[in-house]
Amino acid sequence: MEAGFERAVAPHRRELLVHCYRMLGSLQDAEDVVQETMLRAWRAFDRFDPTRASLRTWLYRIATNACLNALESRASRPLPSSAGPAFDDPDAAFVPASEVPWLLPFPNDPESAAVERSRLRLALVAALQLLPARQRAALILREVLDLPAAEVADSLGMTTAAVNSALQRARARLAEAGVDPEAAAEPPAAQRAIVDRYVDAFERADVAALTALLADDVVLEMPPMANWYLGRDDYAGFMRRVYRLRGTDWHTEPLWANGEPGFAAYVDGALHTVQVLSVEQGRVTRTTVFQSPEVFALFGLLPAQR
Incomplete structure (x- = not known):
């Protein structure tokens, strides 16, 4: 990967690994998804628009969707x-x-x-x-990363109302x-x-x-x-x-x-x-x-x- 890309994403690698681990429950799985995230980001880096989202938010969006794809073919841990x-x-x-x-x-x-x-x-x-995978992702992005509900919705391809509903159900399940x-x-x-x-x-x-x-x-x-x-x-x-x-x-x-x-x-x-x-x-x-x-x-x- 190009040096400029590496310098830009390096500060975010650790927190992305923690994020993917929380989603997947396995460090090895998380490491694999972070590598996939970096490859996807590198391929799309020339199209990244910092006026629409920060680099951190953009990377989290890629990582979260990579985790959701991974969870389609494997059970939660x-x-x-x-x-x-x-x-x-x-x-x-x-x-x-x-x-x-x-x-x-x-x-x-x-x-x-x-x-x-x-x-x-x-x-x-x-x-x-x-939690179901999308509820899990919504809760982590909103509660743990403190992203606005509208950004969470954009990242997950959901409406803001759907995100708020998912958050309500996720909070109730964790409270139980x-x-x-x-x-x-x-x-x-x-x-x-x-x-x-x-x-x-x-x-x-x-x-x-x-x-x-x-x-x-x-x-x-x-x-x-x-x-x-x-x-x-x-x-x-x-x-x-x-x-x-x-x-x-x-x-x-x-x-x-x-x-x-x-x-x-x-x-x-x-x-x-x-x-x-x-x-x-x-x-x-x-x-x-x-x-x-x-x-x-x-x-x-x-x-x-x-």
């Missing part, structure tokens, strides 16, 4: 907590659901801008996946899921302090200390398994099962994903899982446990012995 009822037996057999394209984490770091961390919260991205798209992520230091206490209890296999850090309505889920649990009691019961079956020789390495703290968990020296924790008001509200080579690769982790 849920988390287990939105795909079926909670399990009520912590000792229930695991139910593999590898055929489901589950939501994947987005590796980042605590130095990311506060607005990016808020937009990437795992609960928000998971809730967005519940208990997610506020405008909520800010808690400061990284405050989140990490709670997770560090959780990790200390986790490595000591101290279920009582670990459970004391949980919100009453905490969610524990572990794609690609369909199993998920709601509430402190079932969470504690599941952790007792983990230590009973896998032993207590655990160690961890810290990481960040979706603007939230987490860790890679190793048992008997072998990589076991990537765990991302959501923290609100000093309590863990959600733990999402990923156990797949695809997720390990996202974080540059190798399933090797210590």
Whole structure:
């Protein structure tokens, strides 16, 4: 691509990647669509008219429609907590659901801008996946990017009235899921302090200390398994099962994903899982446990012995 084009679009690449990830629920899919967006933009760059729209808005329009095209041929990526009822037996057999394209984490770091961390919260991205594709796009463009409703309508080939109707339905669906798209992520230091206490209890296999850090309505889920649990009691019961079956020789390495703290968990020296924790008001509200080579690769982790 020509140097002038690259200089013009370079400042927008990161936010376009975040935008496409929120739409698609997969970093790899988002990277593919951003590449497609840049190719389309380069081919049409000589026709770009800055008097009609800013370069940023023009790029978002291309990226959003590329995401909508991609979603025509693939399913949205849920988390287990939105795909079926909670399990009520912590000792229930695991139910593999590898055929489901589950939501994947987005590796980042605590130095990311506060607005990016808020937009990437795992609960928000998971809730967005519940929306029909055009509702999702309208909500992201209007609420997250703060584009005027008329510009959103122009980008999506809709009327302004249709956009406002879609926004109303999308907001209601997110409210049902208990997610506020405008909520800010808690400061990284405050989140990490709670997770560090959780990790200390986790490595000591101290279920009582670990459970004391949980919100009453905490969610524990572990794609690609369909199993998920709601509430402190079932969470504690599941952790007792983990230590009973896998032993207590655990160690961890810290990481960040979706603007939230987490860790890679190793048992008997072998990589076991990537765990991302959501923290609100000093309590863990959600733990999402990923156990797949695809997720390990996202974080540059190798399933090797210590």
